[in-house]
Amino acid sequence: MRRRTFLQSTTLLGLAATNQQKNFVPEPVIIATWKNEKGTKAGWDKIMQTGKALDGVEAGAWVPEADPNETTVGYGGYPDRDGHVTLDACIMDHLGNAGSVTFLEGIMHPISVARAVMEKTPHVMLSGAGALQFALEQGFKKENLLTEKSKKAWEEWKKVAKYEPKVNIERHDTIGLLALGKAGEIAGACSTSGMAFKMHGRVGDSPIIGGAVYCDDEVGGACATGLGEFVMKTLGSFLIVEFMRQGKSPQQACEDAIMRIVKRYKYQEFQVGYLAINKKGEYGAYAIQKGFNFTITKHGVTQVIESASYMS
Ligand code: SD4
Numbered sequence: 001m002r003r004r005t006f007l008q009s010t011t012l013l014g015l016a017a018t019n020q021q022k023n024f025v026p027e028p029v030i031i032a033t034w035k036n037e038k039g040t041k042a043g044w045d046k047i048m049q050t051g052k053a054l055d056g057v058e059a060g061a062w063v064p065e066a067d068p069n070e071t072t073v074g075y076g077g078y079p080d081r082d083g084h085v086t087l088d089a090c091i092m093d094h095l096g097n098a099g100s101v102t103f104l105e106g107i108m109h110p111i112s113v114a115r116a117v118m119e120k121t122p123h124v125m126l127s128g129a130g131a132l133q134f135a136l137e138q139g140f141k142k143e144n145l146l147t148e149k150s151k152k153a154w155e156e157w158k159k160v161a162k163y164e165p166k167v168n169i170e171r172h173d174t175i176g177l178l179a180l181g182k183a184g185e186i187a188g189a190c191s192t193s194g195m196a197f198k199m200h201g202r203v204g205d206s207p208i209i210g211g212a213v214y215c216d217d218e219v220g221g222a223c224a225t226g227l228g229e230f231v232m233k234t235l236g237s238f239l240i241v242e243f244m245r246q247g248k249s250p251q252q253a254c255e256d257a258i259m260r261i262v263k264r265y266k267y268q269e270f271q272v273g274y275l276a277i278n279k280k281g282e283y284g285a286y287a288i289q290k291g292f293n294f295t296i297t298k299h300g301v302t303q304v305i306e307s308a309s310y311m312s
Pocket of ligand 1 (some may be wrong): 193207225
């Protein structure tokens, strides 16, 4: 082969490889913080139906939001110290659109209100009475979300009324979700009733875009759970996506974001857990404390996986 022909054909081969990489579409996948098999399964089914990651993460959040036995999300969530169940949620799509609600009361599915904020308003975040007003205008029903069980737990708590975040106990179970849809596009969501018995008006990381959830369709996505104050102060999910943009694997990016908290804030008795996924469908998880796990559904198969952690 003459030199010029050889050079032309290797360049063409190179171009074909780049195009192949560009055209690579990973299998759909959905992952969620903690043990959330029903949630990821519902999200998976939705992705199979509509093809869309955004529909998947919303459907996944619906499951714990409606579950009265899930005391950290939606209906049945533990109230704040004044007895109000106040909800935070956010959602983000592959185009960089985002919506969130904070300090919302009386609506079973805050994730869908967050989606409506994203799709039907020029804003990103609505809060408190304004968020409720918007939800009602959109046709959401106002309901009492405080179950007898959660009310009893709050009454017990009031006897001592000591505010102390505990690691991995039921006060931490916020659902954060990431998914790749049929076109390989990314979406993320998060929904919570926040820290149990928090101060009235307290808002955590869960409605903060870049805190509890961040997605960038060129890179991937990340989501968070745990003591939101530390996720907010380090913008954990945004940080993880930026680490992945620099070439780190999802696992390395989660570990580095946890180390950012550990190094910057000496107190380590609290929990923060991160999940990340990149555009190839590779995922990672890391937490400060032992006991963090996550759920993944891929090829219709659901698995709960224990995360590695900084503290052993
Ligand atoms: C918050 N990040 O409100 C939430 C709590 C949480 O599992 O993740 N619980 O700070």
